[in-house]
Amino acid sequence: MARIALFIFSILICGLRAHDSTRCDYFDSVDLTNARKLENGSYVFQGILIPAEYTFKHVENQTSIRGCVCEIKPCINLCSPAVDSQGSLSWDVKMKDGNVVNKHLEDLFALQPGSNMQCDWYYDFDPANKSEDMWELLENGSLAVPHAKPSPILPKQMYCFVFHVNNGTLIAKNCIRKIRPYDFPQNYTQIGYFAVMAAFLWLSVISYILWKTLTSKGSHCLLAETGCKKYKLYVWGTATVLLVVSVLADNFVSKSKWKPNFGAYSGWIATDSVSALIYYYGPMSLLIFGNITMFVLTAVDLIKTGITIQIKSV
Ligand SMILES: *[C@@H]1O[C@H](CO)[C@@H](O)[C@H](O)[C@H]1NC(C)=O
Ligand SMILES: *[C@@H]1O[C@H](CO)[C@@H](O)[C@H](O)[C@H]1NC(C)=O
Ligand SMILES: *[C@@H]1O[C@H](CO)[C@@H](O)[C@H](O)[C@H]1NC(C)=O
Ligand SMILES: *[C@@H]1O[C@H](CO)[C@@H](O)[C@H](O)[C@H]1NC(C)=O
Ligand SMILES: *[C@@H]1O[C@H](CO)[C@@H](O)[C@H](O)[C@H]1NC(C)=O
Numbered sequence: 001m002a003r004i005a006l007f008i009f010s011i012l013i014c015g016l017r018a019h020d021s022t023r024c025d026y027f028d029s030v031d032l033t034n035a036r037k038l039e040n041g042s043y044v045f046q047g048i049l050i051p052a053e054y055t056f057k058h059v060e061n062q063t064s065i066r067g068c069v070c071e072i073k074p075c076i077n078l079c080s081p082a083v084d085s086q087g088s089l090s091w092d093v094k095m096k097d098g099n100v101v102n103k104h105l106e107d108l109f110a111l112q113p114g115s116n117m118q119c120d121w122y123y124d125f126d127p128a129n130k131s132e133d134m135w136e137l138l139e140n141g142s143l144a145v146p147h148a149k150p151s152p153i154l155p156k157q158m159y160c161f162v163f164h165v166n167n168g169t170l171i172a173k174n175c176i177r178k179i180r181p182y183d184f185p186q187n188y189t190q191i192g193y194f195a196v197m198a199a200f201l202w203l204s205v206i207s208y209i210l211w212k213t214l215t216s217k218g219s220h221c222l223l224a225e226t227g228c229k230k231y232k233l234y235v236w237g238t239a240t241v242l243l244v245v246s247v248l249a250d251n252f253v254s255k256s257k258w259k260p261n262f263g264a265y266s267g268w269i270a271t272d273s274v275s276a277l278i279y280y281y282g283p284m285s286l287l288i289f290g291n292i293t294m295f296v297l298t299a300v301d302l303i304k305t306g307i308t309i310q311i312k313s314v
Helices: 002-021 184-214 226-252 275-313
Strands: 043-045 048-050 055-058 061-067 075-077 090-094 100-104 110-112 121-124 136-138 159-164 169-176
Touching: 043 061, 075 159, 184 226, 184 275, 226 275
Parallel strands: 075 110, 090 136
Antiparallel strands: 043 048, 055 061, 090 100, 121 169, 159 169
């Protein structure tokens, strides 16, 4: 019992930690492990002061400190592997007021190393050869590509830059992701999620049956019996609903923080984000809580009946 309680407790703690350690979207943060740390806990990344409250520890890798730099300055991504990112490069940037100003990119933007990006392949924009590939860098870090479909504005997670500081060129690459439902690795993650949830649901069915059977609460329905369709319906139905909800959320919720992110960061759903509480730790904790309740009820009932039996036998 103590072990089960400890297990639940650690899962809840894990969920809570996931909740408050993720200060921002993972894709809006940078690794600060090698950045300069100030005495008051702030960090300096590319000359940008990142206060301590903008930092968080990566839940799955506690040695990795991350900073929400994109909340302080607009970010642009460098393609991975980043080429020659040390040097400074000036480029024409279209400001909010419509003026185009030649600026050092470091002055306007924080440069995120490309390892943050999840692309299946890259399309190199070639404005010198193709007029439809003309692009303009906007002040907020988005890329304006008037001929791009479906939207002429590519947010920063949809493209990346390769700097060639020696000849002053900047190559923009469109980050192409396959349409999610047809993405195999992601489907495997979704099948895994479905299986784990179903396993936990079956556990709750087993506790329920044990409770019903061991206490004198009636039906002695065992799994093998045909009369137990309702359990199958409950398990496969609930697991399907959970899967459908999280797949829909993955495709239609725009903020990555609230998405389950199947296979986006790892071969699993993102367990280090607030979303894990909704799609993973939340349902699991509920099931475990239910199991514990039934366990306690059974134990209490057994102890009570045990006492009456003893009294009778005396
Ligand atoms: C931390 O120190 C830096 C440099 O001394 C200063 O600019 C910054 O305001 C300080 N931050 C806080 C939260 O005190
Ligand atoms: C954890 O983060 C540190 C710092 O970024 C990195 O050097 C290390 O390789 C990471 N470890 C794992 C297991 O990812
Ligand atoms: C234009 O395209 C051709 C091949 O299609 C390529 O060889 C050439 O380098 C391109 N020019 C520039 C400036 O990229
Ligand atoms: C950046 O600016 C463009 C044009 O003003 C706008 O359409 C786009 O939504 C902005 N993107 C973000 C992330 O604010
Ligand atoms: C600039 O230099 C890079 C190599 O550093 C090269 O690949 C690229 O083609 C060059 N671009 C132009 C326009 O010369």
